[in-house]
Amino acid sequence: MISVPVELGARRYEVEIGRGLRHDLARVISDSVGPGVRRAVVVTQEPVVAAGWADGLDLGVPHEIVVVGDGERSKSLATIETLTSGFARDGLARTDVVVALGGGVVTDLAGFAAATYHRGMAYINVATSLLAQVDAAIGGKTGVNLPEGKNLVGSFWQPRAVLCDTETLTSLPAREWACGRGEMAKYAFLGPGEPDASLLSLDLDEQVARCASIKAEVVAADEHEGDRRMVLNYGHTLAHALEASAFGDESLSLRHGEAVAIGLVFAALLARRLGRIDDDRVELHRKVVGAFDLSSRLPERDPHELVSLMGRDKKAAHDLTFVLDGEKGVEVVRGVGEDQVLATLEEMEAAT
């Protein structure tokens, strides 16, 4: 087992990575939540249950298993109401614990339910998707979507521990692996040293741990998302616009990590246009994204629509804000002209 600390003072916790870690829940609950725990609720989803990952769990205290719906539509206030009403009926007390067993949708939902039920109670993430293990389960951002947009309601509420049980990944669908690899490609540009795809030569636990430690370090430096934490959105400005433009149209649908891969190459081209990086560095972006077996081809979209969606991205407080590579590495860049963004989209379109 590999352990990665998230150094947040009194709220410090460990991200543990290893095969079969879900069977360590009794130890982890006792160590990280304490002796006051009498009950637990495990929040999960049907595909995770079907794969057997909720079978034979021992939490050291009695627990209920609650299955929430799949997909972004289930990441809603309605689900929070259903979940917390269930907590109340189960007699869950403020000193008890919620366990999220699933991907990012489950960890975001269960985390937000724990953040608000009884004005805040303990939760533990057992991440079962690659994306959740390297990203979503770590850092305490919890929340749900509104019809008006993704992740608009939520809170910062740190888990007491994160378990990345890499055995659960054996049942993860291929598309979800690709999704996680998109975030891994992002970390290649956020870690120390020259960006490359050497991460891929490590064994799976090491790969997850390497990404988790980059995320943990950024979160510890900037828990509430000032400029430092915003680097975690590298490749995400275009990605969010692509996802938004595909919303409701299955034929256009892109998984988040696939959109991030396209967004990384776009960010490199934009950085070059702004004189921040050279041709070799753009090529490096293409190489890394390719090594993670992801495409950087821009899907057919109206560039004007994409620019307008990028302006609406809630993470861009000042239009248009990007996270871009440069001499000092990846950083937040404000006040990028729409014309530059449009020209970069056209350049990308022409190249594919």
Ligand SMILES: NC(=O)c1ccc[n+]([C@@H]2O[C@H](COP(=O)([O-])OP(=O)(O)OC[C@H]3O[C@@H](n4cnc5c(N)ncnc54)[C@H](O)[C@@H]3O)[C@@H](O)[C@H]2O)c1
């Ligand atoms: N809080 C954060 O910091 C943060 C960061 C990144 C992403 N997110 C959120 O994470 C969500 C995406 O997470 P995701 O990519 O994990 O998607 P997801 O949670 O929707 O999971 C994808 C699918 O895989 C299934 N699944 C999960 N683990 C499985 C397993 N081991 N075997 C078989 N099936 C399994 C799920 O049930 C689901 O059907 C988004 O809502 C995004 O906003 C949050």
Ligand SMILES: [Zn+2]
């Ligand atoms: Zn992401």
